[in-house]
Amino acid sequence: MKLPISLSILFTLCFTVLLNAQTAVVKGIIFDEAQTPIPSANISYPNGGTQTNENGFYFLEIPANEKVTLTYSYVGFKKITLTIEGLAEGEHKEINPVLKTTVEQIGQVVISGERNKRVEGIVSIEPETVRKIPGANAGVENLLKTLPGVSSNNELSTQYSVRGGNYDENLVYVNEIEVYRPFLIRSGQQEGLSFVNTDLVRNVEFSAGGFQAKYGDKLSSVLDIDYRRPVDFGASLEASFLGGSASVEGISKDEKFSGILGIRYRDNSLFVNAKETETNFKPRFADAQTYLTYQFSNKFELGFLGNISINKYDYEPVTRQTNFGTLQDPKALLVFYEGQEQDQYETYFGALKATYKVSDNYTAKLIASTYNTQEQEYYDIFAEYRLGEPNSSIGGENLGEVEFTEGVGAQLTHARNDLDALIFNFQHRGTLNIEDHQFEYGVKYTHEDIRDRVREYEVIDSAGFSIRPPLDELKNNQPYNAYAGPLVPYNSIRAINKTQIDRFQNFLQWSYQTELGASKAWFNAGVRSHTWTVSGENIEANTQTVVSPRAQFALKPDWKTDMLFRISGGMYYQPPFYRALRDSTGTVIPDVKAQQSVHLVIGNDYSFKLQDRPFKLVSEFYYKSLTDVNPYTIENVRIRYRANNNAEAYAYGLDLRLNGEFVRGTESWLSFGYLKTEENINNRGYISRPTDQRLKFGILFQDYVPKIPSLKMYLNLVYNTGLPGGSPRYADPYDYQVRLPDYKRADVGFSYVIVDPNETKEIQKSNWLSVFEELNIGFEIFNLFDNQNSITNTFVRDVYSKQMYSIPNYLSPRVFNLRLGMRF
Template identity: 75%
Template sequence: MSFLLPLFLLLSIHVHSQSAKIQGIVLDKNDTPIPGANLSYAEGGTQTNENGYYSLPLPVGKEVVLKITYIGLKKIELTIPALEAGQQEELNFVLKTDVEEIGVVIIDSKRNTRVEGVTTISPETIRKIPGANAGVENLLKTLPGVTSNNELSSQYAVRGGNYDENLVYVNEIQIYRPFLIRSGQQEGLSFVNTDLVRNVEFSAGGFQAKYGDKLSSVLDISYRRPVDFGASLDLSFLGGSVSVEDVSKNGKFSGIAGIRYRDNSLFVNAKETETKFKPRFADAQTYLTYQFNNKFELSFLGNVAINKYDYEPLTRQTNFGTLSDPKALLIYYEGQEKDQYETYFGAFKATYKVSENYSAKLIASAYNTQEQEHFDILAQYRLGEVNTDIGSEDVGEVEFSEGVGSQLTHARNDLDALIINIQHLGTIKANKHQIDYGLKYTHEDIRDRVNEYEIIDSAGFSIRPPLDGFQNNQPYNPYNAPIAPYNNIKAFNSTKIDRFQAFAQWSYKTLVGESEAWFNAGVRSHTWNISGDQIKSKTQQVFSPRAQFAIKPNWEKDMIFRISGGLYYQPPFYRALRDSTGLVRPQVKAQKSTHIVLGNDYIFKLGGRPFTLVSEAYYKAITDVNPYTIENVRIRYRARNNAEAYAYGLDLRLNGEFVPGTESWVSFGYMKTEENINNRGYIARPTDQRLKFAVLFQDYVPAIPALKFYLNMVYNTGLPGGSPSYADPYNYQTRLRDYRRADAGFSYVLADRDNQYPAGHWLHRFKELSIGFEIFNLFDNQNSITNTFVRDVYTKSLYAVPNYLSPRVFNLKFAMKF
């Protein structure tokens, strides 16, 4: 397969590498490793990784003048004597405070994230923490303000927003996701490959103008730039992944590539619906960099994902109701579903350092997704009372049917989307000031065929569509006209969207009295034009001013105070333009949010170990709201700006070394969000999740330090349960049960960087090797994601039947690095 080429290329580079090399760690004065420190000489250079480690090839037989630099710290310059071919030397460096810049605020990489209100997450923590859909998004769901009640989905909602309101960047390149996903079990793999990740930063609101136009959050990910050969392999009952990385002999070319495969059968087979299920989720990803000289660098990020989902449901029994009135829904299915999602993504990024004070970047990317959603499923159901007599032979069986009926669903949905971006970014530095600017053009070409219908029959009577002025008096007054679908959507859209975006922002670090201060202010503009077949062309424009301020008082206590906010817009993407009939409405306006965030970081020591308490209070006033409904992870918009909304809340997170040598945290969030549709009064939004508690905990057995324990635990109060199609949401404000989930993992480390075996031992070849055992949904809680609304025409009742998520599941895992 073509995507294996980068792996073989990297392996061949390693085989032919025979240069001298220096390696080691760059530290600050507190002996803390510095990630992102620059090491350079006339013909090449590198950066330290997230652990402060570097590996730098040097020319053979030649003296080299090496420079080690990091912003805010004193530069080191020294001469490395000539080395012989194959010679390796370990050199560790300590960068001290630059006394010449004492009037400037000294902000290291961690301090930067503190003043900007950004959460950083260690890649190693991401890879270790258990989760049904392990990865970056799995850890995001443990943060306050971030919610998701579907463990099989990588989607998440932030502070009252929906899944479409979050920006995702990899190496400053915007990432997209498929359109037609309905449920978490269809999703497969997130774009982000954690084997390739170097750094993760997350902002839950009040982010800078340099980021795009969304209402809720930014996930900013950097992929690793290799400094030496390495490989990893992970295997489990859920699939596997392999990655390879290397650097060329002269150190100019480096690359990392990974392949992943995932199979969700372990979860789907454990659910209440008996199915024949064939998931095939696979992707290949690579990040390549070539440094022509100290000024110019070219990189490539590529991804190919092929996801196929064949689903044939057989039977389902769901017990619900109360102890005094237990009920059950029993369904027999015929038919099947065949879905396929193929995405292709490629991006080139050129970086040119014009001078010490000015650098420019040019980014060009293309994203293509080809998706199909085809199904014909006939569901025949019985709704009745459950036998609760413990002594009875048929306890748990449906003994009396209150309603019977059938439902036929059909879909032939196909979508082909091509998104092309060209972007220029620039950074100018002058003394204490920094100016960032950017220009971006985006072309979106989307061809979409939607053809789906639903026919409902109850007690032998076809249920009419919900037409205005029609009263359903069946079965007493039968409806004798031809059968009409209850839901029927048929449309073909060929839509083109051209976007022009620009931003400029200014940052300034200084002293206010004896306190360190940081300022940031900027503005974005976004102009878009929508055109297409049978669409009247429409152009709109918005401006988004944003600002941040942080101050660190000269106190004995280590505290930082922040305030940020602005006017945030979200111009409609294609899905937000399509209404419930399948038609595209180009007049849909950008949703607008006036957003303010107040934050505080407090670093203190407890038991001799450092802890950080992060507190943020926020408020969002949202106008021109485009109302929507959520069905599992599928969002369906009204395509009308006929509502207003608000969201406010408080987020708290305490993180630190609860156990020496490990990072853990406890999160708490309170949030309320409501919307007012057509001035009818405020009701809960679909993402109104009031309370959240989360714990991420790492530990080890003191007597057996190689035995590790990981716990990922989340509690969320219930979301609104949704409403039937075409129903009035004001009549359906009941909530789902609370979401409670705990995932636990046990790992025994056979080898790691601190426990290397001597040459000749079979474990010597491994840099890391561990075997793990995971328990998903440790306490076997019965969580639900949505309701299925079952209609009984005879009793004129409508029942909300919960759709339950996965029960307790066990997994075995092997992880190794070479």
């Protein structure tokens, strides 16, 4: 009953409106130097503020008959501060400021002044919101999980699935440069840090489907990140029980060279030590990232993006007890461990991006990048388990202890996995504007060199009998009939692969904005081609080609009601990456085809005012028809492909998102998503896919205490219905369609702003705090209602009854955290 009560309190907070009759209004449009309206720019004064809408317009109520200092700001631009003498009650004043960078930036020429991504169906997220919203893995991905259509049942992971896709189906770009993630990670607690450093972010844009041809060949989504270019010296520092981060930025005196550097350290001990498994745990996740630019002239600019990440994960489990079952028939799994796990992931990434503005109508770019990951996964863990009934006598001395044992056994898992991957990318892109038409094209070559050694086995013993793999050729009727065959592991993988993949990708797209009668219309059409060759040691080279046409259309009718309609779709292919080529035995299958999906997305944006505050309701219906599907299973966050194309699938659903100023001067949103996705393997009939997340609710809510505006509250709440619970290895997925329990999680953060960046320096100049541009201290509660969520099942077999028990692997309980943040 906790969740409905909390929701009722939240909605009461969301719709409580404080009326103040003694007010005046300041309104207008904020422009950049090119006279383009700036969406999501900040306008603030000491006791409130707002943001511009998608057209750069703002509307702000301020106290009447008072002197008010306003600050206009947007990341990457110089702030403007101005003072307004007391306006009369009810008076309206229009101010249209122009924000300047003081550094001429070379970028893409925009077709029209409608700079926002509304017509493209792209969600734009304010970077400050990303930094402030609490979460076990705070950052961009943490915020994405509150959006409709985006699902994740693991707070320790930065990975996410979109509209029925898996973790490998999402594109991530930083400054138009594609970035990658490690291959061997098996669980969320091993991940450590996302590639994206939020301290460096200027702009976040996300598309959940139906995206343009200029983006790459994946089936589900695009996350497009822009890192900012500094316009002044600045530094930031943040520390908490989970680690810390620091950044520094600056610009040269001649304003040609600018750079920003960020370092981070992450420690997941706070979460892992709170889980049911008692462990000796030593995580060390650290990275350093930089973005440098040098402007040789008004036409030519060179940028460098670099990243070094070193992650070490030492894990030594001791004991575990998991209670499951029902009140009438309680069960417990008690495990005693010996051994340890030692994992290490080192990644090195560097990219150069040259931008040359040939003319006012043509811009050319050349991008080259290198990515190297060196990964090892070593473990030897011996687990002895007891399966029995725990004492359920409330008030008894032995409450929870296993008193009656139904089954005993042991499990030995072993791995010596090493992977070394080197990926080169060379790309040329161009943008040409001819009157109201914009043409974009790109040519890209990628070389992937992967060296992989897989050594894994698992031996399971129950009551003194080695459990055979549940295969037809290995019949096992122990202990009733002795098994005379050879002893083999329950699971064993041994392979060495040296694989090279060469890819050639091209795209061409056209955009055009015009008027249809009194309405505005926007067109986009494009096509991609992708040719790849898989070769390597003991591999017969195989070459394949796919062509992907895509289109979008948006219409904004000339109505008093601000509405926009969109339709987009096309044929999307996902050529196999290395992991999709490797089957369950570790063998590389070079002739695996690209998975194909036909997308159709129909959307509507409705912008309106409520209590003189801006709101927007975004609705999208989508349908995907998938063929040549490569079936897979998910073990925590590791995907195991079958490396064949023997399935077809579909996905459809509805996404709704209402965002706006539920509390004046802050942005919050409510999300709802419905999804159904099923697959048909070998024409045996449709079953739920591993990512069949039927219902999704998400709430991101920001508030502050009216009498103490420096005290702020942030709430991140997610509710997902349960995913399919997976199946034991070698088992038939058609026999295992039971779902995990629903995922319910609420993270709340409280922040006290000691130094507000929107206050003028005159207020602070006599105070020692004037050295800070911003200073705040926060307190966070993760998993506020202490819900017991599970990510996967552990399957344990009782040899006598031959019953297979699915024991949930629980995620983190309620955890507390302190955080200190500052900027200079």
